[in-house]
Amino acid sequence: MPQDRHPHPLALVIHRELMRIKRHPLYLAFLTAGVVFSYIFFITLMKEGQPERLPIAIVDHDGSYLSRRLCHELNATEGVEVTAVYNSHAEARHAMQRQDIYGFIEIPEGAYADLLAFKAPHMALYANNAYLLPGQLSYKTLATICRLASGAVHCEILRKKGMDEEEIMAMVQPIVLDAHTISNPMANYQPYVLTTVLPGIVGLMVAILTIYIVGEEQKRTTAREWLKCARGNMAAALAGKLLPYTFWFSLLGILGNIVFFGSQHYTLQGSFMSLVLLTVVYIASLQAVAVLITALINDMHMAVCVGAIYTTLAFTMSGFSYPVTSMPPALQAFSFIFPLRHHYLTYVDIALYGAPASQWLPHMLPMVALCATFFIAGLIMNRQMVRYETTK
Amino acid sequence: MRLLNGLKDIFDVFVIELRRIAADKGVILIFFIATLLYPLIFGAIYKKECVRDVPVAVVDESRSDASRRFARKLDATPELDVRYRPASMAEAEQLMQQRRINGIVYFPKDYGTDLADRRQAHVALFCDMSSFLYYRSVFSGASAVLLDEMEFVQTERYAAQGVTGEAVEEQLSPIPFDDVKLYTPSAGFESFLVPGLLVLVIHQTLFLGIGILSGTTREDRKTLEMIPRRLRHKSIYRVTLGRALTYLLIYMPVVAVVLFTIPKLFGLPHIGQTGELILFLLPFMLATIFFCMTAAAFIHHRDSGILCFFFLSIILVFLSGIVWPQSNMPDFWRHFSYLFPSTHGMQGFVRINSMGATLKDVSFEYHMLWILTGAYFITTGVLTYLENYRQLKRGELLRHIRLQRALRSNTPHKRHHLRAADKVDEAAQQ
Structure with missing residues (x-):
């Protein structure tokens, strides 16, 4: 068979690249170790899902049964833990500035006596918003407990008036809000942060590695031999060079997804196979953009810099933490060129909503479009090679 | 020295x-x-700091005065913007999937009648969890309206019993509280x-x-x-x-x-x-x-x-x-x-x-x-x-010998020798 005697140039380049990896396995090993480290780091760092038992304090000007009661109620929640009782506001403020506590509740003098006399003692809640997450969570728990305490007293009054339980509830809480957090019932931080940050880190590795290996061929003047191996076919040369890495990093991404949805039990409404497809397209689009960067910027150091800035900016521009819709319009358009942005949108469709393919494919299309930059890069590099040959 | x-x-x-x-x-x-x-x-x-006017949908099956008032108040909050009023939950879910809204507020059929009959009424809230800032806005906006609306209903119910004015205040919140968000008030x-x-x-x-x-x-x-x-x-x-x-x-x-x-x-x-x-x-x-x-x-x-x-x-x-x-x-x-x-x-x-x-x-x-x-x-x-x-x-060895020689000679050519030593040094390294 003629194919056997003349293997496809793509196969030749893939073989050549595999041999190169075999000779210098350190790069790939280093990057893989980085990816594995980040998975372990993030999953163990946020193992609580939502911060629990945040330290708070009570400032007790009253010194009555009330503070003890509040303390018990607060400690019974999973959100906060009373770690100190202070005598003055100033002490609590200093504790806050020392970061010993994230919030405190101040009980005024004579609060208990006022309460018994129906004089509505005024409580004050303080929360530290300079640390957004713990500050808001501790505030939420404090406010809930205050409302519950209020409600309990209200119940007691009505009970003494001789109302029955049903009437009392209708009076104390006329409207009940049933809140449903779609596909994340525990309001867990992990699936929300990690499913975007970790693909982002993999993306950073892929982009820099791609720029490095392609740039290295030019720098070490092995580009001629490389192109010869591909029988002068630039597209085959590039594709053959990149495919082993596409495979390897897709594999890492898929393994990551198995950890997320298998062992960490994040919600997955859609099919796992669509996530596999998402990972492969994501890695491929990043490689394509990275090749384009290499083709456009001749200085490899500069190209690596640009590639790194591009992939780290993607964390912000993906909009998982701060929504893109709240950014200035110019930046909103700018977010289109970041594969991580489309990865995030597609992931939400598949995992959180279990949307049909007709829904998430449009989000994947921009990534496919970014893959097409691969051919533009090929053309540019081809021209560069031709110019290089003719000058020689 | x-x-x-x-x-x-x-x-x-x-x-x-x-x-x-x-x-x-x-x-x-x-x-x-x-x-x-x-x-x-x-x-x-991050110029805008906060997420404002998050689009939500209101599905109102009760079609009552109370539910309309609730929806109006939702729209009036800085956090929320009631952009759609689909007829059914299925439609609302589709809007959510299409990412046109980040939350759904659902009033069941008996919301209005429950309130009118002095029973507990239920409202359901569905939050988009794709970003925590959406969740925060939707949740805090809806909670604020809920508290306001509860007070409204409670005041009405007390008024029906002939309790009005300050007496209502005292009964409604026996332990009122003020909240102080320190350092960055706007969060x-x-x-x-x-x-x-x-x-x-x-x-x-x-x-x-x-x-x-x-x-x-x-x-x-x-x-x-x-x-x-x-x-x-x-x-x-x-x-x-x-x-x-x-x-x-x-x-x-x-x-x-x-x-x-x-x-x-x-x-x-x-x-x-x-x-x-x-x-x-x-x-x-x-x-x-x-x-x-x-x-x-x-x-x-x-x-x-x-x-x-x-x-x-x-x-x-x-x-x-x-x-x-x-x-x-x-x-x-x-x-x-x-x-x-x-x-x-x-x-x-x-x-x-x-x-x-x-x-x-x-x-x-x-x-x-x-x-x-x-x-x-x-x-x-x-x-x-x-x-x-x-x-x-x-x-070291090569350099040492050259250097010693250069120092010993102590002539005007010393610098020249030193430079030569440098070159040897570089060659040795390569």
């Missing part, structure tokens, strides 16, 4: 290092342009995140700059030049101190702009005392510089330095305790985070700058930074010594 000599040596190293920095365009770019560019980018992205994203990131920008640009300088030097195999010839067998610490001094002086104006001017310019919180901040930032800068010099000893290529930089930046943001609270980190990672000056720097700066803390309040961070300064100063010295010693050993 020894001291004077030492100072002179330090000054020489200072000049050499300054020349090296000036010769590298990339490093100049990082030290002076990137440090200013990053804050500008953050400022542009804005920018005022919370950016002050910490500014410190990280200082830390990381130094890391990248120093890393690139030594990576490039090593790529060019000029490692020996990290130490000027005259000092090679003398104190390593003069070299280390001299280099650190260079970075410290270069970064003084940078820190002044990034950490003092930019918060004011962008309207970020800045209630800290300038004196306290300067006192705190001194050990931070020193610890960072020595940390970076230590780390740079392991960077042998310019490009791996860049990769390390970006990778480390992401990890350091999460280790700092700004995003995920320090009190809730596993012990291992918390102790791990203490190894990086950025953790203490970000914590201390946020507390002094945004919360008006004093140096006493951040004494743990302050002392840790001095300890890190000492520790990394020693490691820098040891690593520099090891590296140069190893390099020296290779070409």
Whole structure:
């Protein structure tokens, strides 16, 4: 068979690249170790899902049964833990500035006596918003407990008036809000942060590695031999060079997804196979953009810099933490060129909503479009090679 | 005299290092342009601080006066915007899937009648969990309306029983409370995140700059030049101190702009005392510089330095305790985070700058930074010594002979000989 005697140039380049990896396995090993480290780091760092038992304090000007009661109620929640009782506001403020506590509740003098006399003692809640997450969570728990305490007293009054339980509830809480957090019932931080940050880190590795290996061929003047191996076919040369890495990093991404949805039990409404497809397209689009960067910027150091800035900016521009819709319009358009942005949108469709393919494919299309930059890069590099040959 | 000599040596190293920095365009770019560019980018992205007018849908099956009032109030909150009123939940779910809305408020059929009959009425809220800021806006907007609406209904019900005025107030909330959100009252994203990131920008640009300088030097195999010839067998610490001094002086104006001017310019919180901040930032800068010099000893290529930089930046943001609270980190990672000056720097700066803390309040961070300064100063010295010693050993013999000859001859040609010795040195290395 003629194919056997003349293997496809793509196969030749893939073989050549595999041999190169075999000779210098350190790069790939280093990057893989980085990816594995980040998975372990993030999953163990946020193992609580939502911060629990945040330290708070009570400032007790009253010194009555009330503070003890509040303390018990607060400690019974999973959100906060009373770690100190202070005598003055100033002490609590200093504790806050020392970061010993994230919030405190101040009980005024004579609060208990006022309460018994129906004089509505005024409580004050303080929360530290300079640390957004713990500050808001501790505030939420404090406010809930205050409302519950209020409600309990209200119940007691009505009970003494001789109302029955049903009437009392209708009076104390006329409207009940049933809140449903779609596909994340525990309001867990992990699936929300990690499913975007970790693909982002993999993306950073892929982009820099791609720029490095392609740039290295030019720098070490092995580009001629490389192109010869591909029988002068630039597209085959590039594709053959990149495919082993596409495979390897897709594999890492898929393994990551198995950890997320298998062992960490994040919600997955859609099919796992669509996530596999998402990972492969994501890695491929990043490689394509990275090749384009290499083709456009001749200085490899500069190209690596640009590639790194591009992939780290993607964390912000993906909009998982701060929504893109709240950014200035110019930046909103700018977010289109970041594969991580489309990865995030597609992931939400598949995992959180279990949307049909007709829904998430449009989000994947921009990534496919970014893959097409691969051919533009090929053309540019081809021209560069031709110019290089003719000058020689 | 020894001291004077030492100072002179330090000054020489200072000049050499300054020349090296000036010769590298990339490093100049990082030290002076990137440090200013990053804050500008953050400022542009997070300009709006909060998520306002999040689109939601209201599915009203009760079609009552009460549910319409509720929906009207939802629309009036700064957080929410009732953009759709689909006829069924199925339609609303589809809107949610299409990402046109980030929340659904559902009134069941008997909402109005329940309220009219003085029973408990139920409202269902569905939050989009794709981003926590959406969740926060939808949840807090709906909660605020709920509380308001409850009070309205309760007042009505009491009025029906003939209880009005202040008596109602007392019964409704026997324990009223005021809430005070300290430091950033608007709970804005920018005022919370950016002050910490500014410190990280200082830390990381130094890391990248120093890393690139030594990576490039090593790529060019000029490692020996990290130490000027005259000092090679003398104190390593003069070299280390001299280099650190260079970075410290270069970064003084940078820190002044990034950490003092930019918060004011962008309207970020800045209630800290300038004196306290300067006192705190001194050990931070020193610890960072020595940390970076230590780390740079392991960077042998310019490009791996860049990769390390970006990778480390992401990890350091999460280790700092700004995003995920320090009190809730596993012990291992918390102790791990203490190894990086950025953790203490970000914590201390946020507390002094945004919360008006004093140096006493951040004494743990302050002392840790001095300890890190000492520790990394020693490691820098040891690593520099090891590296140069190893390099020296290779070409030592040849060099030694040439040098001795050059010194002995003591002629006007001495410089020429020395230069020849240099060349031999380079050849030996290659």
